[in-house]
Amino acid sequence: MKNVCSMLMLTVLFTACNDSKSKNKASDMDAMTQNMTENPLLVESTLPYGAPNFTQIKNSHFKPALLQGMEAQQQAIAKIVNASEAPTFENTVLALEKSGALLDRVENVFYSLTGAHTNDTLQAIQEEMAPKFSEQRDAIYLNEKLFDRIKTLHETRETLGLDAESLKLLEKYFEDFEIAGANLSAADKETLKTYNSRLATLINTFNKTLLEANNSGAIVFTKKEDLAGLSEGVLKSLEDPASKGWKIPLLNTTQQPLLQSLDNRATREKIFKAAWNRADGTAQDTKAIIAEIAELRAQKAALLGFDNYASWSLQNTMAKIPENVFNLFNGLIPAATAKAAVEAKEIQKMIRQKGGDFSLEPWDWNYYGEMVRKVKYDLDENQIKPYFEMKTVLEKGVFYAAEKLYGLTFKERTDIPTYHDEVLVYELFEENGDALGLFYADFFARPSKRGGAWMSNFVTQSKLYDKKPVIYNVCNYPKPAEGEAALLTYDEVETMFHEFGHALHGFFADQQYPSLSGTSVARDFVEFPSQFNENWALYPEILKNYALHYKTGEQIPQALIDKIKNSGTFNQGYSLTENLAASNLDMQWHTIGADKKIDDANAFEKEALRKTALDVVSAVPPRYRSTYFSHVFGSGYAAGYYSYLWTEMLHHDAYNWFENNGGLTRENGQRLRDMVLSRGNTLPLEEMYKEWRGSEPKIEPMLKARGLK
Template identity: 75%
Template structure:
């Protein structure tokens, strides 16, 4: 069996031939940039070390990151080749302290590459991706460096380290082993090429998908084609010349406006544009997927694993693909059965409207909304006027944080921002001391990737005396000028969700940045965010922020009851589409090396059939493979299951709150101290159990979903 796959053969030769030339070019680029002209080369003078977007330009990023790479290389070389006996300070701490410039520059760059990109940034991203992969290999495949860590790890019990320092040593050592430190020199060279190729392919996938999303925007000629869409929304979609309307694509399969579009042909047009956005022409990602999956499988094989998922799950709560499958098997039958019951209800609704067609995916949301109105007398348009975006954030999300954790805020208009839509807030502890800076970037635009996420401009660390600077990014439709931004309830939950991630970062209380805040396993990191969603409907919180944007009236109890009563509505669909995406991810990443995949679409169809997740024809996967950015461009390869896994945790955790007094300052503080502030300093299962008093149970999740 050959160790290298065919398409890498040429790459191996080219990389070897060009390595010296690349070093010379990098050196020239660094020399050509005057250090005094590049704000990224030194610490920001702004509050909290926030990035100075008034001074940072696109051309600053690459020289700063290249200089950061060189500085870290020199530091690592000094550690690895030291003649002194290894100690925690001269080895573990020294490695932790290397790469400060690289981290500072890349954190800002990665934020813009996702939230406000352009051709220059995309070109830099594509060029730097393999360099970042090589930098990681430079550390973890360094034999001399690993030897020093192994000496310390083998005698860790005698080093008299504090708990966090010991954890840092253990994490580094485990990372060395996972990343291939025990491979032969020959295999390490092959692994380096795999890692560089993976980095290049994921970057290309992300760029191609962004282009596909933008090119896939659907144009409609007149209002009749978009009958049923809210007038204010229509206004925001109108082309600048006043002729026609353009609907941009969201990252998911289903598109929000399908819920209100009366014209069936228009619904089908929008749905199919989303479904086919990335499987045809120059936007087809199929070849990227096949190559990426194969390289990942080859990498796993080289490291001694049967497939990529086995390798990837080593430091997660789930541990193995078998455990993930077992978890899914406990959910799929109930989810698909409920989805089928929902489909039957919708089909009856279609017939009651005098229509004679079989329910299709593009019909689901429109007629499901009719069913919702009939069963619960709830119209989404009744709700949106109470969910004005600023009220949701300041009187909802921030208010909940105040009640639970004592957090207060004030707007900061003096902090430079990277786009006019961005807002900055300073957050404070209950005693008035500073907590950090929080940026919001809520509206969709062509320069932004799809979905919603949280990130750090500055990571909390006692080692560097740093407080966190955190951003939340969403993709809410931007209203027309002068109009309020009104959210659906799902969008409200998204805002609470992303701020849950932010709280995890703000409450970090670690010495070392590598262990700080959200730097935990993927199947735990979504727990604080999903848990925070629970407060969106909590009576005290809801009544504080759900205020009619015109009348100022508080949301009436009758409408609150309707929202709550409909809480389990459409949950069969929701869970099934999520499980379908999660299983696609796991199927792709349990493919063994050298298994040829002829067609992505055929594999996808067979994978869904194998897991019975195609049982309800009208329920497509939340993400189709060709636009599944989480797993082919993000950090969730073999990890998308974590959203369902942590859903189990968050419902179980909220059950504890319900049984212990609910929304109280005492409960919030206990949760902060025992979970949110701990970062990656404890075993996650142990951390949860110590806070909860028991292992998590799945029953609260099933109840919340209406499956029990």
């Protein structure tokens, strides 16, 4: 997720200007027609696989291309709605599927940049376009005539003679229209449009504000002794010429990686509190934004006939209803917090042994926890980092696992233009030599990149357009100083395997229609392929191939491997509790009723943690505080962050199957690819998993892996 993706990027909701916005249309049309013949976004790229040509694309191209894409979609929808012929799959469903082709192509590039390498111009375009996109989506999904045609086909679907995937596409669109509010009255549709437009604006404002908060929250130190414990290499990478000191940037999580190494307690406290308060009481305060988002979502859900936003949002997920999510939490919270309490006592004991006369606080946990780990498992993170050089992990670890499981091979492409010179590009090939697609890897943190890690597509696989996938992974690893090796922690290694698991899900897509392709599945299934792929990071055959000392090339010693494995359940009480706390916050924000007014976001957060007993170990804060919880207030995981835990159950259960059936073999990899990873959203996800697994998933392997059983 992992703190990702986590994430997979939000599919931004499209919209078109209605008549009340006509005064803005003239300027929009001017922008739309400007340099149309010279706009590279409006024509198919001639690069391999249709990859975007970043040598030609300029900021000025995006707004006219987005407007042209919207106009093309509006015209296509009008043609469907005004057709005199009776609805057929081809003139209605297929035409609707094709209607956004140009807009999708432009957006894929636009949102890759606004996430990974934004600037003031792109942010301004994003802010301006957000409500327009919302209006366009409403213009489609609240269009009564269009829904009538879809509904007619859905009612007679058994007589249409459709193949299974075409039938699934019809059913998907029908469900999407119903969920979006197609059955509302005309008056309620207008109300819904105002909610959607305002939400689009608020979400964009939240993302922009949070990026500013992350950047402005960076802490500068001018005394080297304040940073005692950091290596010379790390210090060099943090050098800040402007202050003649060292600048520590904030990652978009509560805990910050450097807290593990810093000897100075006051420094640790300063960094932690800067992270905790980055968007609370600062110039980039988000409390009012998130409160309004939550209230509007609740009102929207009520308008659509649901008790709360979570009930509406979970309709097409594996969990189905909020009660099932809370049941998952209730089954994990007691064991997680009990283990965290034991861990806290061990850490407090270590503090006393080291001469500390203070109670454990969140900024102490990782520092003294690392000492406990060294004592219990004789494992020091600095011992293993030299064996995890970034590019070696990618090529000899992540790629090697994909070769062994799925027969893939990789070739680096230095001739494909990228949006930043740090981005790596690889071409993928099947076992028989057939081309599979292109993969972009963008790993280092920078001020122009939002926090977290994620996967998305420049080009989505589909047989309809004869397209092979072009996919990218984005992470936020600290960039080393010039000339220094990029060495990863083991957590960062797992993140790389995780995100490439998402990529594999996209590369193995084998669908006719892009709307059903690859990762276009429910949130509480989409994290399964990515989390499952993490298992190969420690698999002996894979680990020994990539864990090579960056200076000597020496293979990681078996003694260190044993230490990593033995410490696998270390700190799992903390890890699971901070995850549960964040997941619970998400669900609490999104199970409020439409009549709820949130006057104090901090008080709401505190009460949400108290009533679910997730505040009993005070030194374990949520992985994300509400004010910087971008998954749920700035992306597509509202009422969905629980999915990381839901799919963790699936991935441990799946790996248990592999362990009992020969482990890492081509046969096992091909079976998973054929039965799950290549199926996209063409089958009910529960049935897909059960057919592959041979049984319902069980939670016991997850509890065992976490050391809770």
